[in-house]
């Protein structure tokens with residue numbers, strides 16, 4: 157690895173959105189329902205390939221969670237990235253189908269590695285992490301829509317804040333064809349239960365599935381945002397590829413299936429990006445599959461770059477969050493005006509009201525956001541995020557992080573809760589952010605930080 161020059165950060169995009177992400181891979185295990193037709197079966201974590209970077213790193217340490225997190229912390233140190241605010245993501249297969257004891261041990265090991273100390277219990281490890289050098293500000297679990305609702309309390313105990321659901325498409329006929337083993341109703345139920353519990357929700361979407369076509373993909377994609385039963389906060393868009401040792405591979409050789417071409421995917425992506433509302437962030441487009449594991453389909457992993465460059469050339473205004481983030485504007489040396497305003501978008505979702513608060517400049521460059529949900533379960537902040545290059549705790553920022561924008565968002569949200577005559581505001585908080593909320597008058601109640609609001 158090339159070492160950075162003094163003061164330089166290697167691969168700055170990794171922490172450009174304000175946090176330092178650490179992916180932790182699970183040991184290989186088959187999904188209980190069998191195998192979705194497009195999923196490769198390669199004796200590595202389900203749906204991954206032996207040469208995926210995260211699998212290679214994890215298999216070297218025998219999928220030991222502690223060692224994986226430690227190694228990533230060291231790698232970020234070598235690249236000169238701040239390592240104060242860590243977002244953990246547990247990936248590979250369906251974590252919630254593993255043995256329950258293993259799940260707890262795995263999560264605890266992640267906190268232990270961040271703390272550089274092995275605690276007796278998970279609660280002890282979390283308590284220690286509240287003031288540790290490497291704080292877990294967010295924890296993400298990937299799961300299936302049918303392995304979710306029954307485990308919400310468990311995920312809360314782990315300190316999870318975000319759940320990524322393998323949704324792919326919202327169509328029961330296609331689910332059957334591709335052997336997903338769950339229904340659209342499962343997606344609807346999981347989305348509602350997760351939102352009511354305060355989780356941020358990401359959907360994995362897969363255009364070009366068996367039984368779909370460009371038109372159908374677009375119609376069903378629009379539905380994600382027009383039907384209040386869905387409305388995800390984030391998306392990962394992974395067009396269907398033919399991978400080795402999958403049922404789809406056999407169909408491909410028998411000429412029963414063809415993936416989209418690069419041109420088709422680009423065309424579809426441009427249409428999709430244009431309809432994504434302001435409250436949704438596209439985390440990633442295209443899976444990082446090593447080209448030698450793609451039997452058919454596009455190998456262009458960085459397709460997003462081309463698509464966005466084309467959209468920017470045409471001066472297209474997109475609502476999607478990542479397209480508007482200050483970190484990328486600064487990286488691309490675009491002009492960033494610093495007079496800021498607050499915008500609030502209110503929308504209905506899963507039988508509740510969502511308030512999406514944003515701090516933007518006059519060119520709609522996004523500095524920070526907050527998601528508030530008001531439903532029968534009460535008022536809950538599902539996310540607060542200030543964008544820009546991640547900084548160390550206590551470091552004074554110039555733009556974006558550490559300039560008081562978080563406090564501004566918190567003051568505004570409390571006003572909204574007060575106007576709605578709600579006496580208690582809860583926050584789903586990463587363990588490492590509890591201290592921040594304590595300083596704003598919140599206290600720990602169960603797994604949430606809460607504050608009484610005078611109405």
Ligand code: SF4
Pocket residue numbers: 187190191192195202203249250300322
């Ligand atoms: S649920 Fe995910 S990991 Fe499991 S078989 Fe289907 S695609 Fe693969």
